[in-house]
Amino acid sequence: MLREAGLAFAFCLMDLAVYWDPLPVAGRPAEQAEIVAFALLGYLPLVWRRRAPVLVFWWLWLHGSLLSGALLYLVAPGYLPLTGMLLAVYTVATQASRRTSLIVLAAMIVPALRDGAYHAYVALLSGQAVKYFLIQTALHAVYAFVAWNVGRARLLADLNARRDVEAREAVMLERLSIARELHDIVAHAVTIMVLHTAGARRLLTLQPDRATAALDQSETMGRQAMDELRRMLVVLRGAPTRGGPAPTDSAMPERPALHGSGWPARSARPEWQAGGSPGLADLPALTNRISAAGVSVELAVHGDTSAVPPEVQLVAFRVAQEALTNVTRHAGPGAAATLTAHCAGEVLALSVVDDGRGDPQLALLGLSTGHGLRGLEERVIQTGGTLTYGPQPTGGYAVTARLPIRAGLLPTLAVTP
Template identity: 40%
Template sequence: MTVPGTALGKLYRAAPVVQDSVLAVALLLPDLFLFSDFALPLVGLADRLLTVGYAILGYAALAVRRRAALAVFAYVWAHALGGELLTAAGVFDYSPTLALLAALYTVAALRSARPAVSALVSVVVPVALSVRAALADVPEAERLTSLIGVACFYGLLNLEVWAVGRWVRAGRAAAVRDRLAVARAEEAVLSERARTARELHDIVANAVTVMVLQAGGARHVLRTDPGRVENALDQIESCGKTAVAELRHMLLVLRTEGERLAAEEPGFGLADLDPLLNGVRQVGLTAHLRVTGVPASLTRSVDLTAYRLVQEALTNAAKHAGPGAVTVVRLDWHPVDGRLEIAVEDDGRGAPATARSELSTGHGLLGLRERVAVCGGTFEAGPLPDGGFRVAAGLPTRKLSPQEVGT
């Protein structure tokens, strides 16, 4: 049993050359019946075959109209012009019309304004010859009225077909713009999700890690060193308050007026490294800060990225290197080159970090790489030859002249 619409569905999914070949056949028959003497009873078989053969020469080009719109139009235009000239010479009576309309539509729909307008202007020649042929047997008294009617018919027909082609082109362009806008919006949403995920990791995961390590250390000295326990509880409270404050700030940024609030509220930066270093020292990590060069100004995003990098690297050292490990944070300013090199290295020689894999989310270094890339910097992370781990990045700064550096 044949399902209705199956043939049309197959044609819709067929290759363009197949679709256009079917279109050519569909236009050929009415063109012969409406614009030639093919159907007249007094026309002989030889004349009919000649007319059909000439028509096929023109319509065959429509099979590739979408692949070579301008070339096909030029060919069909010449074919239409030849048909009019042969009609005037008495070879046959045929004014090729529908093929030229299809080619004109294709140029209008697929090409820019200049070739489209040129094609519309060029059809004046075969259209004028078609009008002349149509008036050949009209009595002199009726010729003016017939001229106006036939000229309007051919002129408006070509103009309307051309206008439909331009309208289709404009609709396709609008659809492409809409798809691009949707794609950009989706990309922006995904980018915002990634940024939010990085912020949540940097705020929650790092703070919770330090709090868990502090609590674990306090439990071991609960009965032997109450002062250290109290200090650990103070650090846990401080980390918790800091995390809550950062979460509150992030939620404000995500609201409708997030950009304005983000500009008004200060964020974390390299000026906040001392509390960060003190926090990891409380869990048994030996942390040093070494700064070389003349500091230059950083944009807010770069300053926050630098802080997050040090924060993540120190947290990883506390988790994986263990208490007793030595960690060095290096800030090397290169103001003339407009660059800040940051490196955080641990020696990996702390106490065994047992049962700490559950503290890792597995997204910290990936988030850092994305942050640094957004700022236009470089990032690398990996184990050191003699043990330990290194996290490093190069970030852009405001360039200073040698005179500014000297002062």
């Protein structure tokens, strides 16, 4: 506000210095004070030019065109306000629509004609009235057009800068989404493979059959992880499938649409997640892999899950995957966990609770990247859900997610740690 007040005062002084001829009121301080007061009255609304640019312009237009013209010889002889109107034209051009700004620009013909008529009257005795009328009118019209054009150029530059920022934000969000997916795929697979390999090494001489089965499980887990990575990378790189057409620009993932808050729209799921993404139907296979690694998992699914959208199913699966993988890392083999998915009404609730009674010597804490739960928070928040996690009073750990089946059902986006 202070900056705008200072700017308005500076423009008022400049206007008086350039567009006021003090000769008609020389030696009459009372009339000079009236002219200064008249100028300040017109320029005062410039303080609110950014809040109400159109209203401020019309006030300055009324002050500079009609009032100054009607009271030219009564109150403000020789004073023709202009710079405030030019600033108002610029402000309207930077904030209003093109149609509104063109109306404002067209209205500037009135002060231009006013100024031309005044100078023509002054030059009437010299016989150059027409010349001065045309010159002054044209000059004021050019001033107004330049102010409008500079304002529109500023608006265009701001819009382009905003688009660049949105594009960078979209790229960053896409990278974060890819990083979360890579973490979930690789961290889970590596954890299970290391557990199976460690178990196979201990059983290799005493129980070779069980060691072979553990190595088979490790190989299967590695192949499944590679299949998931391959599906994602094929879409990201736009590579053709075997025997398929060559990639084109249209095959590349589109930039996610942005809301006013900057987050991608919930329906704008990245293309690399669109096909072949795991869901609730893959929970039994997930629990089998975890059970084969030494953690007993009990799975319970309640309610009709057929109406749950694929993107919500993917988030639910990743929550279960990360939570169960953490059980194998932190509780270790021998622990017991319960995975429950409950679809009631318009909310899918998923929880993973373990008893923390695994073998601590086999808990592979070094495999944790430290980003798993944070990635889950971002995933759940992006769907409009909530995530809670923490140790249990009786031992063990619990992770619970509530995901809306449709957008906007859970108003809060805060994560409760």
